[in-house]
Amino acid sequence: xxxxxxxxxxxxxxxxxxxxxxxxxxxxxxxxxxxxxxxxxxxxxxxxxxxxxxxxxxxxxxxxxxxxxxxxxxxxxxxxxxxxxxxxxxxxxxxxxxxxxxxxxxxxxxxxxxxxxxxxxxxxxxxxxxxxxxxxxxxxxxxxxxxxxxxxxxxxxxxxxxxxxxxxxxxxxxxxxxxxxxxxxxxxxxxxxxxxxxxxxxxxxxxxxxxxxxxxxxxxxxxxxxxxxxxxxxxxxxxxxxxxxxxxxxxxxxxxxxxxxxxxxxxxxxxxxxxxxxxxxxxxxxxxxxxxxxxxxxxxxxxxxxxx
Amino acid sequence: xxxxxxxxxxxxxxxxxxxxxxxxxxxxxxxxxxxxxxxxxxxxxxxxxxxxxxxxxxxxxxxxxxxxxxxxxxxxxxxxxxxxxxxxxxxxxxxxxxxxxxxxxxxxxxxxxxxxxxxxxxxxxxxxxxxxxxxxxxxxxxxxxxxxxxxxxxxxxxxxxxxxxxxxxxxxxxxxxxxxxxxxxxxxxxxxxxxxxxxxxxxxxxxxxxxxxxxxxxxxxxxxxxxxxxxxxxx
Ligand SMILES: Nc1ncnc2c1ncn2[C@@H]1O[C@H](COP(=O)(O)OP(=O)(O)OP(=O)(O)O)[C@@H](O)[C@H]1O
Ligand SMILES: [Mg+2]
Numbered sequence: 028x029x030x031x032x033x034x035x036x037x038x039x040x041x042x043x044x045x046x047x048x049x050x051x052x053x054x055x056x057x058x059x060x061x062x063x064x065x066x067x068x069x070x071x072x073x074x075x076x077x078x079x080x081x082x083x084x085x086x087x088x089x090x091x092x093x094x095x096x097x098x099x100x101x102x103x104x105x106x107x108x109x110x111x112x113x114x115x116x117x118x119x120x121x122x123x124x125x126x127x128x129x130x131x132x133x134x135x136x137x138x139x140x141x142x143x144x145x146x147x148x149x150x151x152x153x154x155x156x157x158x159x160x161x162x163x164x165x166x167x168x169x170x171x172x173x174x175x176x177x178x179x180x181x182x183x184x185x186x187x188x189x190x191x192x193x194x195x196x197x198x199x200x201x202x203x204x205x206x207x208x209x210x211x212x213x214x215x216x217x218x219x220x221x222x223x224x225x226x227x228x229x230x231x232x233x234x235x236x237x238x239x240x241x242x243x244x245x246x247x248x249x250x251x252x253x254x255x256x257x258x259x260x261x262x263x264x265x266x267x268x269x270x271x272x273x274x275x276x277x278x279x280x281x282x283x284x285x286x287x288x289x290x291x292x293x294x295x296x297x298x299x300x301x302x303x304x305x306x307x308x309x310x311x312x313x314x315x316x317x318x319x320x321x322x323x324x325x326x327x328x329x330x331x332x333x334x335x
Numbered sequence: 336x337x338x339x340x341x342x343x344x345x346x347x348x349x350x351x352x353x354x355x356x357x358x359x360x361x362x363x364x365x366x367x368x369x370x371x372x373x374x375x376x377x378x379x380x381x382x383x384x385x386x387x388x389x390x391x392x393x394x395x396x397x398x399x400x401x402x403x404x405x406x407x408x409x410x411x412x413x414x415x416x417x418x419x420x421x422x423x424x425x426x427x428x429x430x431x432x433x434x435x436x437x438x439x440x441x442x443x444x445x446x447x448x449x450x451x452x453x454x455x456x457x458x459x460x461x462x463x464x465x466x467x468x469x470x471x472x473x474x475x476x477x478x479x480x481x482x483x484x485x486x487x488x489x490x491x492x493x494x495x496x497x498x499x500x501x502x503x504x505x506x507x508x509x510x511x512x513x514x515x516x517x518x519x520x521x522x523x524x525x526x527x528x529x530x531x532x533x534x535x536x537x538x539x540x541x542x543x544x545x546x547x548x549x550x551x552x553x554x555x556x557x558x559x560x561x562x563x564x565x566x567x568x569x570x
């Protein structure tokens with residue numbers, strides 16, 4: 028134990044290593060943010076806890092791998108894979124919401140939970156039927172296999188780009204939610220859906236739209252994660268737990284809350300691995316519990332009233 | 336034919352029956368009041384018209400079509416605005432954003448309400464456009480709810496207890512604004528506990544008791560009938 032501590036101390040006193048872990052934390056955090064923000068959007072508007080979000084993430088990673096493989100790794104094939112993941116997951120979400128989920132809105136939470144859990148199993152099995160149980164690797168996209176020189180240290184291009192993409196998604200979502208009419212309608216739907224309908228808004232359509240967008244974000248997040256991780260069955264299980272931790276830390280339905288929550292989880296994961304190698308997930312739980320004791324509604328959440 | 340024709344509706348929440356055959360009509364530009372003690376079914380009548388609590392029996396006709404049980408947002412699009420008793424502004428949205436959510440061009444073309452016109456009617460709202468709905472005073476919230484509905488250019492407004500919980504001076508100002516809307520040709524169904532408010536604004540009054548209309552008359556008739564007032568309205 029002491030030996031590990033000393034080793035960790037010597038690593039943490041190395042500035043290059045510190046910088047590297049710092050960047051890794053942000054990069055992981057931004058990747059997690061893209062996924063978790065989809066979950067929190069769905070939760071805020073539909074008030075459905077979608078367990079299948081992790082499965083959608085996994086499916087997105089597979090779709091990206093298939094696209095890249097199908098195109099023989101041609102230039103731009105990775106980005107096409109990201110778009111394909113968004114489109115495929117958006118289409119799947121459309122069918123699931125229109126065909127099934129919408130009949131469950133009035134039901135109790137347990138029914139909805141069981142339903143989304145059934146989707147987890149179905150999507151997982153479909154993925155196994157299509158892609159088997161092998162593990163796939165997606166290479167870094169063209170031109171992003173190298174590293175960027177910061178002068179005092181180098182950092183790989185692709186994870187660096189992930190940081191930028193995460194920030195762009197965050198700012199884009201914020202602008203869309205706060206500055207556009209559709210964004211205002213989505214925010215109003217989180218507050219009082221019945222009143223929104225009484226003002227002539229087609230609320231079921233808003234729900235479909237939000238479920239499609241949120242699920243597409245899971246798919247995009249999966250595709251973007253593909254070069255970072257091994258694409259394989261079971262990758263849905265960890266991510267859904269991480270997403271829930273983020274959403275709980277940030278406060279249900281809050282964009283900036285999930286942004287900060289994702290960053291916090293990124294740091295805890297990356298530095299936790301160094302300091303307490305076997306305890307990283309435990310640390311994440313401790314982070315969540317500590318925060319809940321301090322602020323039961325999460326960083327940006329507020330006390331729930333029974334929604335209309 | 337009347338603009339709105341509610342014919343013998345029966346509405347229940349689950350197993351608990353609330354309306355036992357309510358009928359009423361509204362002519363264009365008319366203010367029809369629904370009065371009665373707490374829990375007699377005023378709000379439920381409005382929610383039935385709006386499609387939020389569709390009646391199990393009876394029918395609701397609007398202009399030239401049967402709107403019984405159609406989705407809430409279709410009712411709104413056909414020109415019926417709803418101002419609920421608990422106001423229901425979007426608390427996290429600013430005043431301007433609340434108004435923008437309500438925006439809908441008039442069904443039959445034309446210009447309809449603009450923000451400027453809404454602010455002319457409710458000048459108090461003009462200076463607090465950036466403020467969040469949740470922090471407004473009761474009076475401001477009531478103005479905002481009405482203003483938000485007007486942005487959708489309704490032909491009929493369902494106004495549920497607009498004076499509830501407001502200071503007398505605010506009630507008076509609100510009454511005058513509603514009077515202006517009436518003069519402008521808007522039809523209104525007004526549910527109220529405040530009898531003076533009702534007598535001032537309405538053309539006809541229906542008294543509800545346990546989910547039924549038990550009295551119909553003009554404001555003058557009701558004013559001169561203390562027996563009916565004691566029987567159905569005095570708490
Ligand atoms: N959502 C609901 N579920 C079950 N019962 C309800 C519901 N809403 C109202 N009720 C019942 O229906 C009856 C009529 O209520 P309603 O709100 O229509 O009365 P009201 O005349 O508007 O009363 P108030 O003056 O208090 O607003 C009451 O007995 C009430 O308890
Ligand atoms: Mg009422």
